[in-house]
Amino acid sequence: MVTVALLRVDADASPSALLAAAGSLAAAGVAGVGFLDAADLGTDLGATESSLLATAAALELEGVGVVGTQSGLYGFPYHSARRFATLDHLSGGYAGWLVRTTSSGPESLGHAWRSTGDRAAELGRCSEHLEISYRLWDSWEDGAQWPDKETGDFKDDSRIHSIDYVSEAFQVAGPLDVPPSPQRRPVILVGVSTVAEAAALGPWTDVAVVTPGPDGSAPLVVAAREAGASLVLLRVDDPADPASAATLAAAAGADGVAPVLSVEAALTWSDVASAPAGGTFAERLGLATFEHGSRTA
Amino acid sequence: MSLIHLSLNLSEYGRHSGAWRHPAADVTAIPNLAAYVHAVQWAEKGFFDQAFLADSPVHAPGRTSVTGTRVDPLEMASRLMAVTDHIGVIATLSTSYNEPFDVARRAASVASLSGGRLGVNYVASTGAAIARNFNRSDQLPHDQRYARAHEFLEVVTRLWAGAPTVDAPGTPISHHGRFFDVEGVLDVQRPPLGRPVIIQAGSSPDGRDQAARWADAIYAGGSSLEAGQEYYADIKKRTADYGRDPESVKVMLGLAPFLAPTDEEGEQLKTLLDDFHAKGADTIGHLSGLLEIDLKAYDAEGPLPFDDLPEVKAASVSQAGLFARMAREGDLTISQTAYLSYVGGLANMQFVESGTAERVADTMQEWFEAGTCDGYSLVAPNIGHTIESFVTGVVPILQERGLARTSYESTSLAGHFGLSELDDRASAWAVA
Structure with a gap:
């Protein structure tokens, strides 16, 4: 049973306590640790934003996936692709991006784009944001980087391509300026609470994190898998212990569990039966290696 | 006597375009995190105020490397803060191709994580190639880029000033300007000292004006002593004209030393x-x-x-x-x-000094005392060599002369600048 623990970044959580909790979860045997900030939790205030905390935690989480969140609705896809490629480089191949798809909270009034409330349109925008990110990660062919001190060739621009993405919502030329990262791209995790979400974002989803809906979680687990998710985790808020979380996930037919934990609760977790060690986050999750163009071809 | 402030311009190999081909340059990992960590930790051994991450979010075509591999500067800053305790880190962010809410939120986070060691260098990026990565077919005209940068700084500083703490709810802003519509309040903690340090670089009249209004520190380039004196005096005057203490803005002059035993x-x-x-x-x-x-x-x-x-x-x-x-x-x-x-076409190398540590220290003292700067931004030709030779050779000479600090007295970047607090900067420039 794969476990990716999600830590709550509460308002009064100190950076050192968050890092200690993350380190403790890593020692307990989880495959990855993510951070849910105020925008993810729907609260008014958190200590910090998620993805930069994830970067700071990469040192504590050696050999364990480090998952940051960021909206797939607000902001620029070029920045998203750059940030998570950077996190993958800085963590040595253990980066994950948990994509936020909500249009509520402070960020919804802070950015240029505003939702009309049409969920299908939101999911379409998010899908585009992810497609552009994937195309940017694929903008460097394998072997485009070849530093040769003798000849003076540092990279081969004939193997680095523009993406020239144009739609009503986005115009992104590329290529990405960050070279391919150790996993080639971060692991993409997407929260799923409806069949529509699973279907719209499935083509870009490595790991679906299912939140049970009115009909329970089993139909969502099936929908996420059918839509293209390689792995399906069940989100369980504040489980009593690793065993009870795993039992719920197994009952839902999921491949693993994503327990949402406070800093205090995280410190009590131990002996999590999780995936074996691996050289990348994808390996720890049991995912196939990310090949160039694997989801954009 | 006041002390010379020191900053290190970070890169993997060095600012010299030939540095990556030097036998000492490690090109087995790209980007090379170990090289960044080595450089920033050496700068901390030399009691530098800060280390600087340049940025321009666009691919640089060409078969040779010029300045090393690009990464997201705030992510890198966050990572480098995790392996240091005192030194500040400056991340460069474009005011043309970012949203102020996102920058305020992310920069506040790194400032909190580092205990107030973050500075943000704001640039009004130029060039059509960058614009095409961010939903535009071309860049805005010069005057609009600066107008946008000004409004951008207004929004981010107001968001920081109004950010909540554990004990007090935030104060929402309602900004409706030419470039941005931002309402509400940040959902992350108000950063230590209220905000990250604000850095600017710019030599055009618009750039100087912007720096005098907003910056706590400025990166400057000077090709001659006279040009440096003119720039320094002009910045201090402009700062005073905006009702600010001229001492509250530090001018950091670029210096590229080729250090050697002789x-x-x-x-x-x-x-x-x-x-x-x-x-x-x-x-x-x-x-x-x-x-x-x-x-x-x-x-x-x-x-x-x-x-x-x-x-x-x-x-x-x-x-x-x-x-x-x-x-x-x-x-x-x-x-x-x-x-x-x-x-000779190495742009932005600022002034170059080659030779012994003594010679470089002499030049630094001369230009400092001649009123060209408050400190230096070390534009390292080949970074591993430059920073080690500088910290083991030049810093002790400056310390002996009473020109460089011999220990850290503060753990915040503002503290390194000699500031015990930062004004919120927002209130002075509230929307007219």
């Missing part, structure tokens, strides 16, 4: 790096481009065809004149002139 070896290091840069490069093609004539039709070992040189119309007109004059006066061949034009 002056002669310093010159040799520079030549070595220049050779690495030029080796195998089409230098005659480069000079042909500058002079707007195909020099390959002529004997490379003969003189420039002075009678055939066209009148250059492009932006490179002053460079073209310079190299033609150097060739005539120095009696140089085409290939010699081409080499000089290629290795």
Whole structure:
């Protein structure tokens, strides 16, 4: 049973306590640790934003996936692709991006784009944001980087391509300026609470994190898998212990569990039966290696 | 006596375009995190105020590396903060291709995670290529880029000023301007000292004005002592004109030292790096481009065809004149002139000093005491070598002369600048 623990970044959580909790979860045997900030939790205030905390935690989480969140609705896809490629480089191949798809909270009034409330349109925008990110990660062919001190060739621009993405919502030329990262791209995790979400974002989803809906979680687990998710985790808020979380996930037919934990609760977790060690986050999750163009071809 | 403030311009190999081909440069990992960590930890050993991460979010075409591999600067800053305790880190962010809410939220987070060690260098990015990565087909005109930068700073500083803490709810803002509509309040903690330090670089009148209004520190380039004095006096005056204490803005002058045990070896290091840069490069093609004539039709070992040189119309007109004059006066061949034009085209190297630690320290003291700067931004030619030689060689001399600190007295970047608090900067520039 794969476990990716999600830590709550509460308002009064100190950076050192968050890092200690993350380190403790890593020692307990989880495959990855993510951070849910105020925008993810729907609260008014958190200590910090998620993805930069994830970067700071990469040192504590050696050999364990480090998952940051960021909206797939607000902001620029070029920045998203750059940030998570950077996190993958800085963590040595253990980066994950948990994509936020909500249009509520402070960020919804802070950015240029505003939702009309049409969920299908939101999911379409998010899908585009992810497609552009994937195309940017694929903008460097394998072997485009070849530093040769003798000849003076540092990279081969004939193997680095523009993406020239144009739609009503986005115009992104590329290529990405960050070279391919150790996993080639971060692991993409997407929260799923409806069949529509699973279907719209499935083509870009490595790991679906299912939140049970009115009909329970089993139909969502099936929908996420059918839509293209390689792995399906069940989100369980504040489980009593690793065993009870795993039992719920197994009952839902999921491949693993994503327990949402406070800093205090995280410190009590131990002996999590999780995936074996691996050289990348994808390996720890049991995912196939990310090949160039694997989801954009 | 006041102390010389020190900043290190971070890169993987160094700012010199030939640095990556030096045997000491490690190109087995790209980007090379270990090289960044090595440099920033050495700077901390030398009690530097800060280390600086430049940025421009666009691919730089070309077969050779110029400044190393790009990464997201806030992510890198967050990672470098995790392996240091005192030194500040400056991340460069574009005001043209970011949203102020996102920048305020992310920068506040790194400032909190580092205990107040973050600075943000705001740039009004230029160029159509960057614009095309961010939903535009071309950049905004110059005056609009600066107007946007000003409004951007207004929004981020107001968001920080209104950010909540554990004990007090935030104060929502309602900003409706020419470029941005932002309402509400941040959902992350108000950062230590209220906000990250604000850095600017700019030499145009608009850039100077923006810096005097907003910046806590400025990166400057100076080619001569007189030009440096003029810039320094102008910035301090403009700062005072905005009702600010001129001491509250630090001017950091770029310095590129080629350090070696003897002056002669310093010159040799520079030549070595220049050779690495030029080796195998089409230098005659480069000079042909500058002079707007195909020099390959002529004997490379003969003189420039002075009678055939066209009148250059492009932006490179002053460079073209310079190299033609150097060739005539120095009696140089085409290939010699081409080499000089290629290795001499290292932009932004600021002023260069080669030689012993004593010589570099003397120059730093002279320019500092002549009123050109409050400190120096070390633009390291080859970074691992430069920072180690600087910290083991130059810093002790400056310390002995009472010009550099001998220990950290603060753990925040503002503290390193001698500021016990930062004004919120927002209130002075509230929307008129």
